[in-house]
Amino acid sequence: MARRTMSLIPHWSSRVSSVELNGTPFYFSTQEKHRGEEVPRVFRENDGRCYSLLVCSSDTIRRAKFYAELKDKLLTNLSPECHLSPMCSFLPNIKDSLLKGYFLKDTSESSSPTERLLRDLTQRDPVLVCSYLRGETGGVWTQHLWSDGDNHTMQMPKDYYVVPAEAPEHHPSTLNIINSDVFYSFEEAYQVLEKCGDIIPEARAVLELLPSREEARRKPDFPVIVIEGLDATGKTTLTESLRDALGASLLRSPPHCLSPMRARFDREPPLIRRAFYALGNYITAVQIGQEGMKTPVIVDRFWHSTAAYAIATAVSGPVCNLPAEGSEVYCWPSDVLQPSLVVCLTLDPEERRRRLRDRGQGKTEEEQELEHNQLFRLKVEKAYQRISGPACVTVDASPPADLVLQQVLLLIRGKCHL
Numbered sequence: 343m344a345r346r347t348m349s350l351i352p353h354w355s356s357r358v359s360s361v362e363l364n365g366t367p368f369y370f371s372t373q374e375k376h377r378g379e380e381v382p383r384v385f386r387e388n389d390g391r392c393y394s395l396l397v398c399s400s401d402t403i404r405r406a407k408f409y410a411e412l413k414d415k416l417l418t419n420l421s422p423e424c425h426l427s428p429m430c431s432f433l434p435n436i437k438d439s440l441l442k443g444y445f446l447k448d449t450s451e452s453s454s455p456t457e458r459l460l461r462d463l464t465q466r467d468p469v470l471v472c473s474y475l476r477g478e479t480g481g482v483w484t485q486h487l488w489s490d491g492d493n494h495t496m497q498m499p500k501d502y503y504v505v506p507a508e509a510p511e512h513h514p515s516t517l518n519i520i521n522s523d524v525f526y527s528f529e530e531a532y533q534v535l536e537k538c539g540d541i542i543p544e545a546r547a548v549l550e551l552l553p554s555r556e557e558a559r560r561k562p563d564f565p566v567i568v569i570e571g572l573d574a575t576g577k578t579t580l581t582e583s584l585r586d587a588l589g590a591s592l593l594r595s596p597p598h599c600l601s602p603m604r605a606r607f608d609r610e611p612p613l614i615r616r617a618f619y620a621l622g623n624y625i626t627a628v629q630i631g632q633e634g635m636k637t638p639v640i641v642d643r644f645w646h647s648t649a650a651y652a653i654a655t656a657v658s659g660p661v662c663n664l665p666a667e668g669s670e671v672y673c674w675p676s677d678v679l680q681p682s683l684v685v686c687l688t689l690d691p692e693e694r695r696r697r698l699r700d701r702g703q704g705k706t707e708e709e710q711e712l713e714h715n716q717l718f719r720l721k722v723e724k725a726y727q728r729i730s731g732p733a734c735v736t737v738d739a740s741p742p743a744d745l746v747l748q749q750v751l752l753l754i755r756g757k758c759h760l
């Protein structure tokens with residue numbers, strides 16, 4: 343922890359913080375001198391004491407695990423007069439600079455219980471705490487960075503004034519996507535599960551099922567057609583019909599051999615969950631390579647799903663916060679087999695809800711969230727459309743199943759000469 347804190351300090355005053363109040367981000371930064379700037383919005387009309395907690399550790403697994411637990415830990419141990427808001431700190435436009443945490447307003451009588459808890463956290467956990475103090479007149483606020491536990495030798499910087507900051511060009515939640523949410527090589531995803539082996543036994547089981555990188559890259563003779571889309575858009579119906587119509591093999595990602603481990607990874611923080619899905623694609627790629635030497639191959643979900651869901655979860659707020667079209671975030675990994683055609687089924691939300699209801703089966707938590715969270719659904723769809731190399735061809739899935747099949751067969755014949 344101490345090492346990580348020290349590595350942050352040289353850039354400390356270049357950092358910008360964002361606190362989300364009712365879903366809207368408010369930005370502030372710090373500086374050594376006050377030049378008459380107004381008080382940042384999060385500190386205005388504020389009688390309480392304010393603190394920020396940022397999770398930071400060079401151990402990415404520990405950081406992801408601790409962040410996932412932190413909110414519950416705080417809500418359980420803090421007094422009801424404490425209010426938490428999501429917060430982050432970042433170096434504008436600098437990749438991998440995002441630190442996530444919470445902003446805490448405490449309106450209770452005594453500061454002691456909260457400060458005791460925060461002090462304990464700084465000593466035991468990978469967290470960086472700051473307190474904020476209002477000047478005598480109320481016109482200025484200063485930030486005080488707490489030292490971490492027993493590292494007395496560390497040179498702490500002096501207090502800084504907090505001042506309002508501009509919204510950055512790229513939304514902060516986009517800064518850490520690469521290799522935290524979306525993996526662009528076998529090695530990067532592999533390393534995450536390898537580091538989890540001691541704490542998640544299922545991670546070792548997944549590693550044992552993995553192919554070599556060469557196997558995952560083998561290009562088959564027959565065309566490979568991937569069908570993508572949100573849950574209940576008709577992927578299973580269409581992929582089974584395509585298999586029958588084309589005499590094709592039908593595969594899926596994640597592959598069946600990972601089904602017993604999937605629920606465990608769905609409970610893990612994004613870093614670990616997304617590494618699991620990323621590795622699933624390499625297993626499916628080997629199966630595609632084998633089957634594709636004999637017949638055409640239809641694949642139910644592949645890398646588009648892995649990337650689009652991960653990006654949509656990682657990026658908070660509206661669709662415009664997503665990385666712009668053309669961003670490297672949307673680039674197909676060079677070591678994943680490229681399908682001949684990717685079709686993305688779309689459906690208006692009302693019809694999709696009707697199909698989900700009619701099917702009446704259990705849904706993943708994420709799909710339930712999708713149903714309630716229109717924004718998330720829009721972000722997944724937008725991310726699907728922006729992925730390139732191969733891009734996906736969008737097909738309206740609202741007509742009857744046989745018409746959707748005919749339309750996709752036409753696309754396949756045009757593109758794959760079957």
Ligand SMILES: Nc1ncnc2c1ncn2[C@@H]1O[C@H](COP(=O)(O)OP(=O)(O)O)[C@@H](O)[C@H]1O
Pocket residue numbers: 571572573574575576577578579580697698700701739740741742743744746
């Ligand atoms: N073109 C279609 N028109 C009407 N209903 C459909 C169509 N395609 C699929 N369905 C129905 O919608 C539900 C979801 O389809 P399914 O193929 O299971 O979707 P997914 O695999 O994408 O989750 C199923 O009950 C299915 O019978």
Ligand SMILES: Nc1ccn([C@H]2C[C@H](O)[C@@H](COP(=O)(O)OP(=O)(O)O)O2)c(=O)n1
Pocket residue numbers: 573595596619620622623643644645647648649651706708709
């Ligand atoms: N190739 C894939 C397939 C699914 N995922 C992830 C993306 C979402 O978190 C879920 C969506 O899966 P869901 O349970 O809705 O999918 P199915 O109903 O099994 O088709 O799985 C993935 O990351 N990569």
